Amino acid sequence: MNRRTYGIGLLGALALLALVLPVMALISALGADRPAPPRSDVDRAYAISGELTCDTEVTQVPVLPLEAEPLAMLVCADPDSSMPWTAPTDLVEGDLSRLVDVLDGLEETPAEPYDCTFQGGPGYDLLLRFSRDRYARVHGDTGGCGKVSTSTGDYFGADEVLDAALALVEEQRERTPAHSALPRAPDCPVDGELGPAYSLTGDVTDIVVAVSCWRTGRGKDVPPWTGPAKIRPKDLGTLVHDIETGIGKPGTTFADLGCPGGRRTLYFQVLVGRTAWGDLIGMYGQCHEFFVPAPRLHPVDEAVAWHPSPTSQRILDGLRR
CATH class of the missing domain: 2.60.40 (Immunoglobulin-like)
Structure with missing residues (x-):
């Protein structure tokens, strides 16, 4: 092979490679999940509408038993709770199997009517992240019948679900350094029918x-x-x-x-x-x-x-x- 023939062959191979690589990249993008974000970018990756907040409107409700284990969880206090309380702001990540086991083991409520107490208790929403684009909200109320609501119906066991979620919060805190900046000093209690909204976590x-x-x-x-x-x-x-x-x-x-x-x-x-x-x-x-x-x-x-x-x-x- 002379030098000219070799040069033409090399140019042809490079041109073919230039055509093949974009096609392979497109196929890979369509057929594979996006890579997980680096650890330093985790807040942005799990953000909902750009923010981590309990005020974001999330209408998706999961099916029980869960089809997949969530990647992250945020506990939110129900503003209409019969017992006001302050929810932790921690975004819990990692192994959430304890919560999944509790949710999958809940007992479905019978057809109404059935007897319930009038005792008040904290109401809550669990914001669950399954992927970068898939999330859902589970509602529970420990007052009254202690029901958990999902798309498949109502279940007994709101206390057990809340306890499992709060336990995950505390377990993550044991592995994570606390915030170094002092929080804002609180105010005096405000007198009212329902009392102050204290936390269920912390000592x-x-x-x-x-x-x-x-x-x-x-x-x-x-x-x-x-x-x-x-x-x-x-x-x-x-x-x-x-x-x-x-x-x-x-x-x-x-x-x-x-x-x-x-x-x-x-x-x-x-x-x-x-x-x-x-x-x-x-x-x-x-x-x-x-x-x-x-x-x-x-x-x-x-x-x-x-x-x-x-x-x-x-x-x-x-x-x-």
Whole structure:
């Protein structure tokens, strides 16, 4: 083969290659899934309409049993819940098989009518991401009949589904560093029929920012809360450490409250705080006794109270001035 023939053959091979490669790329794009996004881009990959939010309208409802395991989950509080609450903002990713097992094992409700209680409870929506373009919403209400709603009907077991979802949130937190920036300080509780919307996740000993609110307990008309008085970081550390070491059983008589001056000096004080994850937690007290809230996933058989040490009590008294 002479040099000219070799050159022509080489040009022909390159031209053929230029035609074949785009065709192969098109076939690959049509017949294969898009590659998974890099880990650093995961928020954008799982975004819905460009944002991760519970306010986004999602009308798709999954079929039970699930056809596939979701890749990510967001827990949302139902604004019409009979018990207001604040949902975690964590996007849970990875192994969601625990939630899938609970959903697939739910018992279908019988034909109506059937008896239910009138007990209230948190309502919720689980936003499930199955792929970059496929997602669905599962609705549950732990109040009343405790039903979970999907496209295949209604099922009993709203409590079990919510507990499985919240457990996945807490498990991911154990593997993930908490936010370094302090969350916004909360406000005092707003009096109303349904009460404050506290979180179902987090623990009082995990609070990193908090305020104190108080009001007197005398007379027929209870005044509104006074505050909020922000608790200094050093003082908050003292209070949290004291809570960890000084909890016990609540008192059984009025004298156990330790009100200085007896009944005429009765007052109420509440510490409202947020954890590094943004959980909203409240701890209510009367004079020198506070009730410690138990996390939903770690209930206790009887009430637990905190009786502040003299140092802690001085801090609490100063927050009421």
